[in-house]
Amino acid sequence: MENLQTLERSALIACLAASLCACGTSAWPPVTAAAPRASALPAPRFDITQVGTGQSTRYVYCDVPSCPVPSGKTAVLPAPTATPVNPVAAGIGDKKDVKRTVDIGFPFSSSRVSDADRDALIDAAQARPQSRVEITARSDFVGPPAGQHAVIAARAKAMRSIVAHQAPGAQIIERQEVAAPRPVARAEQAMQRRGTVRFTPPADVHMKGNAK
Numbered sequence: 001m002e003n004l005q006t007l008e009r010s011a012l013i014a015c016l017a018a019s020l021c022a023c024g025t026s027a028w029p030p031v032t033a034a035a036p037r038a039s040a041l042p043a044p045r046f047d048i049t050q051v052g053t054g055q056s057t058r059y060v061y062c063d064v065p066s067c068p069v070p071s072g073k074t075a076v077l078p079a080p081t082a083t084p085v086n087p088v089a090a091g092i093g094d095k096k097d098v099k100r101t102v103d104i105g106f107p108f109s110s111s112r113v114s115d116a117d118r119d120a121l122i123d124a125a126q127a128r129p130q131s132r133v134e135i136t137a138r139s140d141f142v143g144p145p146a147g148q149h150a151v152i153a154a155r156a157k158a159m160r161s162i163v164a165h166q167a168p169g170a171q172i173i174e175r176q177e178v179a180a181p182r183p184v185a186r187a188e189q190a191m192q193r194r195g196t197v198r199f200t201p202p203a204d205v206h207m208k209g210n211a212k
Helices: 002-024 115-127 145-166 186-192
Strands: 046-051 058-063 101-104 132-139 171-178 195-200
Touching: 101 115, 115 145, 115 195, 132 145, 145 171, 145 195
Parallel strands: 132 171
Antiparallel strands: 046 058, 101 195, 132 195
């Protein structure tokens, strides 16, 4: 009985020893060091260099290490520089074309001048401060005569105040027009109530060619 237990114990010890040996010799994945990160490459440097001579001379961009080196016989010319632009030759600063006649689109039964029409009228008055100015105020076909003339007077005053403020020396003449009492389309009705300001520069009696 004891011999049997001894044999079983010996077999168990042998199995345990074999297992430990297998564990000790099992292959584990090799541990490798992380690859070092590549350092940032230096930014490329470019330059302008002369290529050729005489009429074939030109300037090119090149990478600094590979730029061609001018020989001793090559005349190194100064690098081209930007030529300043003449504002007059380029049209910069030219006086803008200012209208001689400005039309004002008035709303229905109103003497209000829009910002765009006001700016156009101011530009025209400032460009011709000594002009002869003819202001025409109008009314469309709608309304009684008294109301039409009241609207016309208000529109003439609105245009005259702008011109007089910008061109104090201008000679201003006013005209009034009332449309016939006949219904028309909306587009034509808008034309009936527009105002018109016409600038006529004074005649220069000393202009070359006029004197006789």
